[in-house]
Amino acid sequence: MAKEKKVEQITDMEVDFAQWFTDVCKKAQLIDYSSIKGVFIYRPYGYAIWENIQGIMDKEFKKVGVENVYMPMLIPESLLQKEKDHVEGFAPECAWVTHGGVEKLEERYAIRPTSETLFCEHFANVLQSHRDLPMKYNQWCSVLRWEKTSPFLRHREFLWQEGHTIHATAEEAKEFTEQMLNVYADFCENVLAMPVTRGQKTEKEKFNGAEATYTIECMMHDRKALQAGTSHYFGDGFAKAFNIEFTDKNNQKTNPHETSWGVSTRLIGGIIMTHGDNNGLVLPPKVAPIQVVVLPIAQHKPGVLEAASELKNRLIAAGLRVKMDDSDNSMGWKCAEYEMKGVPLRVECGPRDLENGQCVLVRRNDGKKTVVNLADLEAAVAEQLELVHKGMFEKAKKNLEDHIYEAHSIEEAKKLQDENGGFVKTMWCGELDCELAMKEKAGMSSRCIPFAQESLGDTCACCGKPASKMIYWGVAY
């Protein structure tokens, strides 16, 4: 029997969460290992999730005026070095090309770890007048960072999109940075059913070379934090370093203000760890490669297969991604298989159902069965898929909200984290020393300074000095 047909045992998440995660990735055939450590193959079922994410997100980008481009994958070392903070952050993680064919290169090239420097060089080439602004560009590509690895969470090579924009004023650039964070946040919540916390990163945690980094932070099943998307405001720092100039309305040479923003296939890791269970994947209906699986019961009986095919065709005609499994595997095997693969809705139809002009819909997320009239199939399926999304979102939201704890000292924060996981919120004075102390003594990094602030007091939980900011701490992937 083919490997594809075996549903091997998935380790329970309560026993070993990391092993559960790896088992799910492998058994649902999302990824495969390559011969290079930390570099993964995206298999059809895993890549199809990414394609669906791309398709929906790309439309959102285009709605806010973003155009797609493609920049080179190689960055000359001298170009990478033009912005000091940026190169310090990324150079240690670059893979370096030293030879082209048999010839040794005069200068070595980095495979892009991110493309700010390439976009800056291009902007400097093409920007002339304020009439050219804003330029809002994005690219879908892979990047490479030579660091520690884990499937979907930290690949050495991973797929992502990176948006890069330049604007005439700081205000407009800041506003766009926030706008893109909201595009990500809405996408996570409305498409992936992943509730997010929106906020700003601290100085320590912000992107190399940015003036400000905004983030959306999600909470996984194991109550660890996942940074799911970030947007960065650069001011005119890169523009000055790369000599990007335009002639403003008063005919003066001016530097534009810049932003960048990105999400990656890490979102798929987030989906798995937010929604999955001990039976395998639970996929959000809007990005599931198969949204509905049709399973004929007693398919050898006259009329069953024909009826099941018709149901399948009606659902395809309604714009859904549908599969019918009429293989000779047992019904038990099939149910377990599509559960493991996270298919949001199962349609069962057997001779009895058909006699009664009915079929049964079974939701993946909570197992709830609904008997529907065949005449109402399309509407009923659409409704159930919507309920699957809602149910997934509500459950994840409860997990997030139930595990945000309030602390007033490092010791208290540590105790709460050790006992419960989740986010610990405290007041914070803004000093790096306090951030380092929280890391050292409580094992937590700052996740974000939420946009939705609350006042928990007026002194820093770490040093006791006056504090006006509330911050979230957590253990992050």
Place this chain on the structure above:
Amino acid sequence: MAKEKKVEQITDMEVDFAQWFTDVCKKAQLIDYSSIKGVFIYRPYGYAIWENIQGIMDKEFKKVGVENVYMPMLIPESLLQKEKDHVEGFAPECAWVTHGGVEKLEERYAIRPTSETLFCEHFANVLQSHRDLPMKYNQWCSVLRWEKTSPFLRHREFLWQEGHTIHATAEEAKEFTEQMLNVYADFCENVLAMPVTRGQKTEKEKFNGAEATYTIECMMHDRKALQAGTSHYFGDGFAKAFNIEFTDKNNQKTNPHETSWGVSTRLIGGIIMTHGDNNGLVLPPKVAPIQVVVLPIAQHKPGVLEAASELKNRLIAAGLRVKMDDSDNSMGWKCAEYEMKGVPLRVECGPRDLENGQCVLVRRNDGKKTVVNLADLEAAVAEQLELVHKGMFEKAKKNLEDHIYEAHSIEEAKKLQDENGGFVKTMWCGELDCELAMKEKAGMSSRCIPFAQESLGDTCACCGKPASKMIYWGVAY
């Protein structure tokens, strides 16, 4: 004034075809140069053409059961060396990664020049039974070949798709290789309005490691040949080299038979050189980023802008890609600009037109104007776009058919090529020596042995020995 607004002079193609081509690429803002020689930036207008190609072609792939995946961009040198002919062809053109971060790698990695070896390794990992076959995979990515360069025709890094499939039998694999060539051929003709010649490559010209390579060859304005797409049948050679096996129906271990096939952004070069003219681009309607541009005439007059906006919105609602230009540039400037950008159809509407309940449609390919009733706008525009496609195809087909010449000796072939360019067809004995002689004495490479054979005699034009194959020769990009 912004660079974007200047329509600089494009060199006439009769004066200098290569310069005309570069001028068009630059002035229509398809590409920009990067700081690495031979590596280009795909700007929004150029990349949008590629996105449209991808969108349509990907649907065709999915219709024949192809699934998308993503393989690593790096290939360990030892993996690349597993198939002897393959590595000999590609190793001299590879860019090599020698360092990951600060650490020197134990083995160097090539940036993929093509991914047969990676797919083979993966197939060997996942293939088990005949039930798993066929596996039909494709990826959209960039590849890197360190060779001579030219915009869109030969980039060191270029965007493409590469399909890789394995099949239980040789027959099925061969059939699929032909099927994919036909997918490409139909795409070129029906979507890009580029007529093709379908045929097989000679032993000399086939892909490194393939048993047979099929090709579609197009003819450019300057009557040079462009190889626009290829598909390869590998037999079980790679499968044996990489130890890819499956258990067949008789429970025997067997090697599958393999294919690969690809097209690249070179197709955009083909579009430019097949359809362009001295005013700039002429884009096939199905892939044009802007299919229709709406230009209001005397837009300061009451009602004109509102009416033009309404026309634009109606066409967008009809599913078209539409732009309205209500900038304060002159009508003459606007007409030249969108002609240069190759927009297939221009809609003009001024006060007089609106009074009469009409507007004017102007075709890019032949300048023909049609006055239409506003009520019929959607249908009239759809019809005109169809006529633009047909007109472009017919013109290109005539260029192809008018420039295929028949020869019976190398001298005659050379004279015909020197005087006319185009394809020269001759009989050929099948010997490499004759192919080399044609190259040396007449400057032409073999383009293909067309599937549609004709008998031009029974002796080889090169050596005079018996010959049963007709072959096309030409000067290729």
